[in-house]
Amino acid sequence: MSQQEVRVAGSVRAATAARVTEGGQVAVTRCRIGLVGAGRAAARHASTLARFHDVSIVGVTDCDLAAAARLAADCDATVAPTVGALLALRPDAVFVCVPPFAHGPIEEELLDAGLPIFVETPLGVDREVPDLLARRVASAGVVTAVGHHWRYSAAVRRAGAVLAGRPIRLVTGSWLDSVDTAGWWGRRDRSGGPIVEQVVHLLDLLRALAGEVVEVYAAGDGTPPPGVADADIDGVTAATLRFASGAVATLATTCRFTGRRRAGLEIFADGASVTITEDGCEIRVGDRSEWHAVDAETSYRAADRAFVDAIRRPEARVGVLADYAQAVRTHRLACALTRSAAEGRALRLRTD
Template sequence: MRIGLIGTGRIGTFHAASLCRNREVGSLVVTDADLARAQALAHRIGATTAPGVDEIFTWGVDAVVITTATAAHAELISRAARAGLPVFCEKPIALDLSGTLSALRDVDAAGTVLQMGFQRRFDFGYVRAREAVREGRLGRLHTVRAMTSDPAPPPAAYLPLSGGLYRDCLVHDFDALRWVTGREVVEVYAAGSDAGPAMFREAGDVDTAAVVLTLDDGVLATATATRLNGAGYDVRMELAGEADQVAVGLDDRTPIASTEAAGPPPADKPWPGFLERFAPAYEAELAAFVDVVRGERANPCDGREALTALRIAEACERSRRERRAVRIDEVPGA
C-alpha cells in the first residue's frame, strides 16, 4: 500500500513515522508547503518527498493522510474524494459549518471513506470507560465530568486561526462524551473567561471555559478546558452512576496533587503534552485507517461524527456570547 501524507508539522511528523512502522504500508510519500521540512522528515524515516500536493494525487497513492493547517482540510478532503481516495484527516474538517458540510457532500457523492482524527476513541482508558457504560457496570449513569487542560498557551499567532477554545480544544471532549456514553447532547450552557494573557482577548477567544451539557437521556455532563494549566497536560473523564464510578486519565503522571495526608504523591513526570499522553492512541487510529483502506474493518469515526462535535462547539460559542442555554437543534447541520 502506498500512502500520501500532506503536512509535516508536529502531528504530521508523528503520523508519518507511525505509517512507516506499519508493515502493511509499502511506501510513504510526504509533502508540505515547507518543502525543506518535508524533505528532512522523508530523509529521517525513509519516505519519498513529493514536490507538491498535485503529485500526491498523481503519483498513484492508495490513500491520503491530511495533517496540514486546518484552513486546508476541507479542500484537500474534497480533492481526495473526487480522486476516489480514502482519507484520514486530523480534526476538524473545517472551522465553520458550511465548509464542513461542503466537504461531506463531496465525500458522500464520491462514495469514498473519510476517517476523522479523534484519537481519544483509541485510548485505553476511554475504551474501558465505554465498555463499563455499555455493559451497565456503573448502573444508571447520572453525571459525567470531562476536562482538557493544556500546560501553556499556543503561540499568539495560532489563536485567530484555531476557531476558539470550544472548537479547537473542547471538541475532543464533546466527541468523547458522545462516544463513551452512546448518547446525544441536546442542550448546552457555556461560559468562558479571558482574564489571562491579553492575546486571548485580542483574538476574541477565551483561555478558560466551562460547559454544562444535557444528554438526551437526562444525564448531566460538565466539560472544562484551559490553556493555562502550569502543572502539566491534564485530560480526564469521570463517569458516575448509581452502582459505581470510573475515571479516565488518572494515573501516576496525572498532574494533580492531593491535599489529604494519606493521598497519593504528586506525579514525578507529569504529562507535558498531547503527543506524549496519547501516543499509543495516535498509533492505533492510523493502524485502524490502514485496516479500513484494506477493507478489513468499518470506518471507526466518519465525517458525520466531526460534524456533530462541531455543532456542539458552535452551540457553546453561541451560548457564551448570548448568555443563555442553547439547544443543539438550533445549530444547522444538514
C-alpha cells in the same frame, strides 16, 4: 459498481497483492500513503506508519516546502509541491494534517480523486467547511477516519462496557492546559478556539460514552491568555451540557496554565462511576475499583492501524471508531459551545 467501490477495490487489490520473488519469498505489496502537512501531527503519523510492515509513505506535501522536504527525507518519501503532485504519486490513501483554517480545498481534491482520507482534528474552524465536506464524504463513500485516538484506548472500551446498560446521570469534564506553541493557535479564525481545537477530544469521548448532547450553555471569560500575540480566544470557559438521555454535564476548560494539568472526564452512572484521564481509567462498580493504564501511543497507533486495515479490507471498516460522519457531530458540538459562549445564551442542538 460505483466509482468509490472501484477505488476501494483498486486499493484492496494494490494493498493485498502478493508476488513471489525469484528467491521464493512472498513480498507483500505495501499500502501507499501520502501526507498533506508536514508539522508535528504529520511527523507523529509518519513515525507510526513507518513501523507498519505493509505501509510505505510515498509522498509529503506542505505549503512550506522546506518542512515537506524535511519530513520526506525522514521517511524516504518524495516531496510533492502540491496536492495534485502528491496524487500523481498514486497513493492509496492520504493523511490530512493541516491546521484548522486550512481544511476544505485539500479534502475536496482528495475526495474528487476518490481517495480514502484520514483527517486530523479539528475538521475546521467552524461548521461551514466540515458540514460541506461531510456531504461530499457521504456521496463519495470512501473510507474516512479522524484522529480521535482516545476512542481506541482499551481502557476506554472497558469503561464503555461497564457503563453499558447503566443510566448515566452526571459527567464532569475538565481540560486544564496551556496555549499551543503554533502561531495560528490564539486566533479564532485560525484555530476555531480552544474548545474546537483542544477540548474536542473530550467532547468526542463524552459523546461516545454518554450519547448525544441536546443543549449547551457556555460562558467564556472574554480574556485571551497572556503573552500570546494577537490572541482573541477565551482563556477560560465553563459550560453545562444536557444529553438526550436526560443526563447533565459540566465542563471546565482553560489554556492559561503552563503545561497540561489535567484532561479528562468523570462519569457517574447508576451503580458505577468512571474517571478517564490521559494516563488511565478508574472504574468503580459498587465498592470495587479497578485501574487501567491508558497509553496514548498505543491509542494513536491503533487509530492509524484501523484506517490502514479499513483501506485494505472492506470488512475491517468497522474497526474505524471515528469516521468523518461521526467526527463532524463532535465538531458541531464544539462549535455550539464556542457559539454559546460568544453569544452568551443557551443553544439547542439537533441530533438527527
